[in-house]
Amino acid sequence: MEATALQSPHTTATETTSKPVGKTGVLLVNLGTPDSPSVPHVRKYLREFLMDGRVIDIPYIPRFLLVNGIIAPFRAPKSAKIYRELWNENGSPLKHYGYVVTKLVQEQLGDDYVVQLAMRYQSPSIDAGLAQFQQLGLNNIVVVPFFPQYASASTGSVYEKVMDILKTWQVIPQVRFVNRFLEHPKFIEGFAERGRKYMNEREYDHYLFSYHGLPERQIRKGDVDKTVCKFGECCASLRPDNQHCYRAQCFETTRRLVKELGIPEGKYTTSFQSRLGNDPWIKPYTDDEIKLFAGKGIKSVLAFSPAFVADCLETTIEVGEEYRELFEEHGGEHWQLVESLNDSPLWIEAVVDMVKKS
Structure with missing residues (x-):
């Protein structure tokens, strides 16, 4: 099985010396979502998600006790209430757009490919998607984790x-992975297109690029020789x-979007959200930055969430609603969330291109 890095600026996957024979299976993988916003389903989702040793990277027994004895029982009712706010007529937006993108990518790729949607946690499962490929006898598989920036807790967990x-298969097919795609032009153009819609309607004092956070210890683990990671200027390029540093990749994503949108220096912030527990997470923290905006004369903000390709709890609720309320509490006047790529034609083109070049 091949799973090495391609040196393309847009994707990292395995180079092959000859074209694959027969159909190619394409597994599009996002993080996951509860099957419903009910407390039991949310609790089940939290248990599977947080028991992943790449998400909470502590030994199994303390992780089991933490997740099953504290986090899942007490957090599930609160999270279920928030998921009910997120749910719409299509159910979970993340899963809905996953199916839409899968259909559109299949149409673009044609009959030489079999495209399946999977979630790292809950359904549709990675097991089911791969089982379908196995049943069809496919000898070539491309796995596309829907995470623009590589992190052990997301892309690494999918791998x-x-x-x-x-x-466990007797016959293991050739497998190629997309490692990250923050550099892909159509990924950048897709978010820029979403942002321009609002920038054309009014002027904004400031632009926020908020990414999902990670514990600092996970970044340090990726610094193999322990000489690079300083959590500061080391991410300036x-x-x-x-x-391989997630934080550096996020700052690079912001630089590319800022350049594409023509946002001047000093008018934008890169920060990190969704921290959990008492250990230090990568900084700056989004909520702390928002509290400082009013004191800097910032009254209007256009907020991007470029770590997510589909709208979900972390975008619609956390950035779109909770951070808006925090901004207004501290003197802000206008807060606007830029939607994720969802089913953007540019996003479909980006996925098709990544599959074909992998």
């Missing part, structure tokens, strides 16, 4: 899950020595 399943 691990796929390989854990495939290692994306280089060979820090290319």
Whole structure:
């Protein structure tokens, strides 16, 4: 099984010396969502998600006790209430757009490909998607984790899950992974197109680029020789020595979007949201930055969430509603969330291109 890095600026996957024979299976993988906003389904989702050793990277027994004894029982009712706010006539937006994108990508790729949607946690499962490929006898598989920036807790977890399943097969197919796609022009153009819609309607004092956070310890673990990661100016550029750092990749994503949108220096902030627990997470924290905006004379903000390709709880609720309320509490006047790529034609083109070039 091949799973090495491609040196393309847009994707990282396996190079092959000859074209694959027969149909190619394409597994599009997003993080996941509860099957419904009910407390039992949310609790089930939280348990599966947080028991992943790449998400909460502590030994199994304390992780089991933490998740099943504290987090899932007490957090599930509160989270279920928030998921009910997120749910719409199509159910979970993340899953809905996942199916829409899968259909559109299948149409674009044609009959030489079999495209399946999977979630790292809950349904449709990675197991089911790969089982379909196995039943069809496909010998070539492309796995596309829907995470623009690589992190062990997201892309790395998908890799691990796929390989854990495939290692049990008697015949292991050729597998190629997309590692990240923050550099892909159509990914950048897609978010820029979403942002311009609001920028054309009014002027904004400031632009916020908020990414999902990670514990600092997880970033340090990725710094193999322990010489690169300083959680500061080391992220001022994306280089060979820090290319695997999630924080550096997020700052690079912002730089590319800022350039595409023509946003001047000093008018934008890169920050990180959704921290959990008492350990230090990567900074700056989004909520702390928002509290400072009014004191800087910032009254209107256009907020991007470029770590997510589909709207979900972290975008619609956390950035779109909770951060708006926080901004207004501290003197802000106008807050606007830029939607995720969802089913944007540019996003469909980006996925098709990544599959074909992998």
